[in-house]
Amino acid sequence: MITLNEITKAFGIRVLFEKVSFTFNDGNRYGLTGPNGCGKSTLLKIIMGMIDPTSGTVTLPARVGILRQNIEDYLAMNVLDVVIMGNERLWGVFKERDDLYEQEMTDDIGIRLGEIEEIIAEEDGYSAEANAEKLLIGMGIGGEHHTLAMHQIPLDMQFRVLLCQALFGDPQALLLDEPTNHLDLESIGWLENFLKNYRGTLIVVSHDRHFLNAVTTHIADIDYETIIVYPGNYDDMFEAKTAVRERAEADSKSKEKKISQLREFVARFGAGTRASQVQSRLREIDRLQPQDLKKSNIQRPYLRFNVPTKPSGKIVFKLENVDKGYGGDPIIKNLSLEIHKGDRIGVIGNNGRGKTTLLKLLAQVHAADSGTIEFGHQSMISYFPQNHNDLVDKSVDETGFEWLRGRRAGLYDQDVRSVMGKMLFGGDDAFKKIAALSGGETARLILASMMLTDHNVIILDEPNNHLDLEAVSALAYGLADYKGTVVVASHDRDLISQVANKIIVFEEKGIKFYDGTLEEYLKQR
Ligand SMILES: Nc1ncnc2c1ncn2[C@@H]1O[C@H](COP(=O)(O)OP(=O)(O)OP(=O)(O)O)[C@@H](O)[C@H]1O
Ligand SMILES: [Mg+2]
Helix, strand or coil: CEEEEEEEEEECCEEEEEEEEEEECCCCEEEEECCCCCCHHHHHHHHHCCCCCCEEEEECCCCEEECCCCHHHHCCCEHHHHHHCCCHHHHHHHHHHHHHHHCCCCHHHHHHHHHHHHHHHHCCHHHHHHHHHHHHHHCCCCHHHCCCEHHHCCHHHHHHHHHHHHHCCCCCEEEEECHHHHCCHHHHHHHHHHHHCCCCEEEEECCCHHHHHHHCCEEEEEECCEEEEEECCHHHHHHHHHHHHHHHHHHHHHHHHHHHHHHHHHHHHCCCCCHHHHHHHHHHHHHHCCCCCCCCCCCCCCCCCCCCCCCCCCEEEEEEEEEEECCCCEEEEEEEEEEECCCEEEEEECCCCCHHHHHHHHCCCCCCCEEEEEECCCCCEEEECCCHHHCCCCCCCCEHHHHHHCCCCCCCHHHHHHHHHHCCCCHHHHHCEHHHCCHHHHHHHHHHHHHHCCCCEEEEECCCCCCCHHHHHHHHHHHHHCCCEEEEECCCHHHHHHHCCEEEEECCCCEEEECCCHHHHHHHC
C-alpha cells in the first residue's frame, strides 16, 4: 500500500499536480499515464523519497522495488551483483561482512558477524544467487552472461538486468518507469505475465497502450494539474476521460450561452424600470460564472525533416560480407546488402540480434571487423541513438536552447526558437536545463536537432522509446513525408507500417531483407 497525502509538486511557477491524496492498494496494478513532461517520473521519485514534494507526505512499505535508469553507474559491476543489489539491506550486510573478514577478528567483530548472519537468513540471502539467476533466466539472460560485467553485455540486456534488480527480494511494492522501452515483444510478454501474478502494489509508467491494456487494473492519469484514478485499463481510461471532458466542455458552453442571454437582458433593461428583474439576473450571472476549465497538457509536436538541395547518390550503403562482434561470436555475420536513395527501411526483430549494431555500422559509430561498407556519394547522415545520453550529455550545465545552437554553426536564434516551438518547447521551456529534461523531452530535443541540421539519410534506433502517443504519431508522419533515405529500428509495429517500404528482419537464423511493407512481409511469412 502506498499513500499520497496532499502531494503538491511545482517547479517554479509550473505546477505539475496540486494537493493529490490517494491510496494505491495491494493487489492492484496501476498504470501511471500522461503526456511527456507531465510529471510521471517526478511522482515516482517523490514516492521513493529521491526528491521532495513541494508539500505533502507519502507513506510506503518497507520493501519497495524500483527500476533504475542510471545504467552508467552499473557498467563496471558484475551482472549477478547488480541484481542482488536490488535488496539494499541484504547487499549492505554482504558488503559489511566482506569488510569485516578483511580485518583482524575481535569479539565485537564476532558479535557483528553473528548479527549479519541473522539478517542474511531473514532476507533469504543464502538463496540470493539462485533467486537472482532464476530471474535473469526468466528475462532471457542465459547463465553465460551472469558472471560478466555489465559493460560486456548488450545495452538491451543491461536494461533487463536492472529490471531483475527491481524484482529481486520479493518487494511489497514495485515502481517501474517505462519498463518496456528496451524490451522486445517476447520479453514484454514475459513481463506482462510476471506482473499479472504480482501480489503487491504495482505502479508502472508507460506510453505503450498494448502493455497497459494487458497489465493494469487501474490508470492514474496526470493531467489538468492533478491525478485522476480510473478503474480499468488504458482504453477504459481514455473513454472515461474523453466523456468527462466532453461533458464538462458542453456544460461550460451552455453556461456561457445562458450568461450572455442574461447579460443582454441586463444591458437592455439595466437603466429602466425593471430593476428587480435586473438584480435577480445579475445574481444569476454570478451563480453561473463558469469555472475556468483547466487546459489539458496533451499536445502534438509538428515534425518535418528537410532535405538539402544536394541529394545523395543512388546507392547510399553497400555492405559486402560484413562481420561485426564485440569480442565473442560475431553478432552480424557475413552480411551483404544495399540500401538505395529514397528507401524507407524498417528494422525489426528481437533484441540481442544486432539491430543496434547494424545501425551503428551505418552511422559510422562502429567499424566492421571484416568485409566492406561503402558509403554513397554525398551521403549526409543524421543519427538518433537508442541511448539518448550518447548524444545529450546531461552532466553539462546548459539549456536545451544552447545545446541546439551548438548542433550547427551559423544558426540564428529565431530559427532555433522556431523549431523548439514546433517540438513543444515554447516560451521559457526553451531555457530548461538539459539535466532536468524528461525522457520524452530529451527525445524531442534530439528530433529538433535533426530538423535543424542538413542530412539526406536518417538513421533512428528505437526513436519511439520515451515518446508519448502524440509525438510518436507526429514522428511517423514526418518520416513518411521525408524525401531522403530512412533506416528506422523499432518494436512499434504501427510506426514501422506507417513509415517503411522495405524491411530488414533480424531472425534467429540470420538477417533477411524484404522488399515490401510490414503488412506484406507478415502476410507472406
Ligand atoms: N529540476 C527541475 N527543474 C525544472 N524543471 C524540472 C526539473 N525536473 C523536472 N522538471 C520538469 O518537470 C516536468 C516533469 O518531468 P518528468 O520527468 O516527471 O516527466 P514525465 O512525465 O516522466 O515525462 P516523460 O514521459 O517524458 O518521461 C518536465 O517538464 C521537466 O522538464
Ligand atoms: Mg519519465
